[in-house]
Amino acid sequence: MHADAPHVADPLLSLRDVTVALREGARTMVSGVSFSVGRGEIFGIVGESGSGKTMLTRTLFGLHDDAVVADGRVSFDGKDIPVAGYQRHMRRLLGRRIGLIAQDPYASLNPAMRVGMQIAEALYLGRGIPMRSARARQIAIELLRDVGINEAERAVDQYPDQFSGGMRQRIVIAMALSQEPQLLIADEPTTALDAITQRRIVDLIVERSRTRGVSVILISHNLELLRQSVDRVAVLYGGQLLNLLPAAEIGTRPAHPYTEALLACMPGRVRRVEDIRAIPGDPVGAGAGRIGCAFAPRCAHAVPACATAPLPLNDGLAGRFSACLLGMGA
């Protein structure tokens, strides 16, 4: 629905020139990122390891203790979140209006608490429903059933280590949904799972969020996985937002050179193994504190100016954006 809109009209979350820096040494890790997530939009963030995607989202949602939002503006549901006391303000939204689906389902459930109680705890903290009430139990059972857990009546009384990884991730999703958030953050929700389960879990997150009208930020290193599931994708590299585009356009319309390069090295996208093209050079880490395009040294189209000229600006509300100086993919 947002795919064709040139602008995000009424964003739920809006970032403008957000810069993330380490507390210690004030090293800039992510610089000048602007984008908006619409209400009910499924938004993807893609990037290689070290691109800054996890650093950005963890800091953005107050989960990173060693990094801060150093500059820029973040607004949620129409209200600016002040940079001073940012983490404290964000933590207040977490667990009530913003839900989190953790990376590793094997480690993110409390092994000493029954599954039903963990959902009841989330219900209590998010919506004030008494933990031991019959209503909390009923909601927990319904949620578990809704995320595809068989025999939910039995499952609520079991401990996490009685479930497989995929089932545990479903429980984590049920917990996140239980708080009825407006925004759901899923940071690599499927890296610990096998390929088929990955697909199912992502589909589950997207589908359950769409029926509830919840916005989702899905973070992954897998462009192909995102392309099939989300409305728009933000492509991060070296701590910079290089490309923002509707997922439906990926592979059908020219994109930023880095996005194109990512696609070309994706096994599912090419017919023969010989056609897989690796991106030359090594990925740069986030936080080089550079001027110019982070991808310039590895880019096939780069001209000398790419390494020195500042990136084109983005007002944060644009539906699509390319940071390419040469205007590729714009």
Place this chain on the structure above:
Amino acid sequence: MRAILSLPKTWIERIALVIALLILFLAVFGPWIAPYDPTQIDLRNRLAPPSATHWLGTDSAGRDVLSRLLAGAQVTILSTVTVIAAALAIGLAVGITSAFVGGTLDNLLMRFSDIWLSFPPLILALGFAAALGASLEAAIVALIVSWWPNYARLSRMITADILTRKFIASADALGVPTHRKVTHYVLPNAFDVMIIQVTLDIAAVMLAISGLSFIGVGAQIPAPEWGVMIAEGRSHVSSAWWTVTFPGLMIFVTALGFNVVGDMLRREFDPTLQRRG
């Protein structure tokens, strides 16, 4: 209870479990099943050898050794439980606070614990006996004071480890308050390790109480305490072996029993070992 009874894998463990349960039974009912008053003096029957009337003989004041052993279980176990419960309460409070707060307070509390740990318990107890007067209570206080740092360090270590685990980050994202994190996230997950340590410590604390009583700074004559009984019978060991042998055997068997049970619990519950599923 059935879960505990199904744990033993060998005969030694079965026997040890029976001993441990028997001692706990004696701690509750010992004084009632003792055939004589454990402190009743009978000077005409001093140092009587084991016989049909006095199964394990009598001591230098004619007190029935069997009755004193049975009643003594209560003194010993009650003191041990007191020491461990108090040390555990202090240790957990200090250790968990230390791990949660971190930074300077963490360093301060841990160095403070180290200082206490550097005193051998016996020396500390002697100091307490000098200050408070030699009594079972003084020995108990001394042992609490010298034992809590063990639990403080252990619980700090476990808590710090649990706090790095991802379900704590998830709890933070849900907005779980600190007190609930302590009661529902840290304590239940630390329980396995703590219970193993406690079971192993029961034997050590028991030996320490008997040891302190033996050297005269713990329970005093005529209290039916096993260490006191050995101390008192020591001078008659060549003529009346039963006054020393039976309390010694009792301490030995009890310590062994609890140690084996502790090892068994460690084997079953140690989180570093593979768990089911």
